[in-house]
Amino acid sequence: MSSSRPVPVAPVVAAGAIVLRRREGVLEVLLVHRPKYDDWSFPKGKLDRGEHAAVAAVREVAEETGLAVRLGRPLDDQLYVVQGGRSKVVHYWMARPLDGDDVSAYVPNREIDQVAWVPLEEAATRLSYSRDRATLEQALERRKRTTTLIVLRHGRARARSRWRADDRFRPLLKLGEHQADRLVPLLAAYDVRRLVSSSSTRCVTTLVPYADATGRRIATDDGLSEEGATSLGVAERVQELVDRGRRTVLCSHRPVLPAIFDVLGLEDPRLEPGEMVVVHHRDGQVVATERHAVR
Structure with missing residues (x-):
């Protein structure tokens, strides 16, 4: 007799953000009301096909509240069961408004009919779910602003064995x-403002689309290339980026990355091409990291 096993059902994946502001000395959190469920919660929503969770979090806040935000440090995921017995995971980040925090112009709709900045002492009672109250409590523990340094390995490049010219000019593949x-x-989800790259073509080209999209300049550095990197030079450069406290992406190579992570006090994660580590730091100390990849 043969038996069939049920096919595992993938969880629903969503993303959102805990957006905070301080107004006249009062700390407030951004909440939304969903008329379909008559509940108050944080802005969030399901990922589009192929969308990264961090990108979805920023998009959902914009769609549900009208505000552009930048992400800060991550919070713990929420995992629970939705109607029909399917599991759902929601990825959350701390976030801050980018270009103003006025939500008065938001137009109510069938999905979200109210958007409100709510004082913290009121938010805990207005939120409809205990899981959201726990997330808010964690957000308050992590509410101090952080700065982001993204350490990125360049995209997939042509193999060394198939490149006869100077390796510094080895290009990206179509995949890269x-x-x-x-x-x-x-x-963009982390509002990266400063672009720093090895002077090698494969690193610079990895950052060109973002530079073009944002109008920002790529600062190239021979000291971050495979040919020019030294332990002391890398340490000085990375420490300078941390001390300046600007939201920065640093693009370099597999052989150089261990020295970069060493300065940050982190174990080398051995990134694949196109992978990055988002380092959240405050007062020179790393407080959180995330690892992301693009395919």
Whole structure:
């Protein structure tokens, strides 16, 4: 007699953000009301096909509240069961408004009919779910602002064995160019303002689409290339980027990355081409990291 096993059903994946502001000395959190469920929660929503969770979090906040935000440090995921018995995971980040925090112009609709900045002492009672109250509590523990340094390995490049010219000019493959394009919304989710790269072609080209999209200049550095990197030089450069406290992406090579992570006090994660580590730091100390990839 044969028996059949049920096919595992993938969880529903969503993303959102805990958006905070301080107004007249009062800390407030951004909440939304869904008329379909008559509940108050944080802005969030399901990922589009192929969308990165961090990108979805920023998009959902914009769609549900009208505000553009940048992501800060991550919070714990929420995992629960939705109607029909299917599991759902929601990825959350801390976030801050980018270009103003006025939500008065938001137009109510069938999905979200109210958007409100709610004082913290009121938010805990207004939120409809205990899981959201727990997430808010964690967000308050992590509410101090952080700065982001993204350490990125360049996109997939042509093999060394198939390149006869100077290795510094070895180009990206079509896959690598696709990865570079896919990086644009992901870097934008963290509002990266400073672009620093090895002077090698494969690194610079990895950042060109984001530079073009944002109008920002790529600062190239021979000291971050395979040919020019030294332990002391890398340490000084990375420490300078941390000390300046600007939201920065640093693109380099597999052999150079261990020295970069060593300065940050992190174990080398051995990134694949197109992978990155988002390092959240405050007062020179790393407080959180995330690892992301683009395919």
